[in-house]
Amino acid sequence: MKKLILIVFSLVVVFLGMYIFFFYQTPAQIADQNNNGIINSVVFNCAESKSIQAVFFKDRVELTLNDGRNMLLSQAISASGARYANADESFVFWNKGDTAFINEGNKTTFKECVITPSATENWKTYKNEEAGYAFKYPTEWNAVTNKYNSKNSLFGPGATNESGYGGVEFYGTLSAGQSLKDFIKKFNSGVEGGSTSESETTINGQTVVISILPKASIEPTEVKSVSFEKGGKVFNVYLMYKTNFDQYPEDEQRLNIFNQMLLTFSFL
Numbered sequence: 263m264k265k266l267i268l269i270v271f272s273l274v275v276v277f278l279g280m281y282i283f284f285f286y287q288t289p290a291q292i293a294d295q296n297n298n299g300i301i302n303s304v305v306f307n308c309a310e311s312k313s314i315q316a317v318f319f320k321d322r323v324e325l326t327l328n329d330g331r332n333m334l335l336s337q338a339i340s341a342s343g344a345r346y347a348n349a350d351e352s353f354v355f356w357n358k359g360d361t362a363f364i365n366e367g368n369k370t371t372f373k374e375c376v377i378t379p380s381a382t383e384n385w386k387t388y389k390n391e392e393a394g395y396a397f398k399y400p401t402e403w404n405a406v407t408n409k410y411n412s413k414n415s416l417f418g419p420g421a422t423n424e425s426g427y428g429g430v431e432f433y434g435t436l437s438a439g440q441s442l443k444d445f446i447k448k449f450n451s452g453v454e455g456g457s458t459s460e461s462e463t464t465i466n467g468q469t470v471v472i473s474i475l476p477k478a479s480i481e482p483t484e485v486k487s488v489s490f491e492k493g494g495k496v497f498n499v500y501l502m503y504k505t506n507f508d509q510y511p512e513d514e515q516r517l518n519i520f521n522q523m524l525l526t527f528s529f530l
Contacts, residue, residue, distance in 0.1 A: 306375035398526035428501035
């Protein structure tokens with residue numbers, strides 16, 4: 263009888279231990295998951311007026327460069343400092359303390375980079391409670407709910423509830439088994455002029471699809487469209503800009519600001 267009680271007691275202890283190991287999470291672990299595992303997010307200002315926005319995770323870093331490129335790099339072996347690289351190590355991001363630089367092939371393309379206060383630190387925040395998303399925007403811009411669809415919003419210099427350089431639109435819901443990329447490809451096929459590409463990347467640890475849509479009816483103009491998804495619902499964040507930056511430097515500035523805004527987009 264005593265032996266049976268001992269066996270039962272041992273089994274209870276084992277199952278209790280397994281429950282704690284697999285199902286119990288500390289508040290810190292829960293907070294880490296809710297934050298997509300983000301450890302830190304900083305902006306580096308570099309020589310030649312270049313900049314790097316870096317979101318650090320446990321074993322990788324997500325970079326957004328001022329030229330519009332966005333990439334996720336895995337941490338690599340390094341004798342000193344933190345080193346992150348793509349698969350063939352043709353692109354390497356080095357970070358030590360408050361400094362960083364980027365090597366592409368045998369060339370240092372981003373150098374003398376130093377952490378600066380986040381450009382979005384003093385920005386305003388727009389929230390759409392009905393649709394369940396939020397983003398930050400510069401104080402000199404407007405961000406308002408769309409007059410014709412309360413789930414959508416418009417933003418940019420002088421934006422109103424009827425028009426703006428950019429905005430957020432609810433695109434619809436994924437079908438069963440449908441990927442975000444397939445959804446966007448199908449959606450873009452119905453847009454006048456179509457898109458030049460649909461590429462997957464990550465923003466704040468979330469997979470998104472970036473599309474570039476040319477507007478042939480307007481002088482060299484493109485729309486950068488970035489699609490986010492949560493619970494099957496697809497939201498598109500976009501900006502229209504003229505591509506001749508030499509003639510329209512203000513459009514290049516708006517695009518740079520838009521790329522920073524993307525890092526602040528979140529679901530409530």
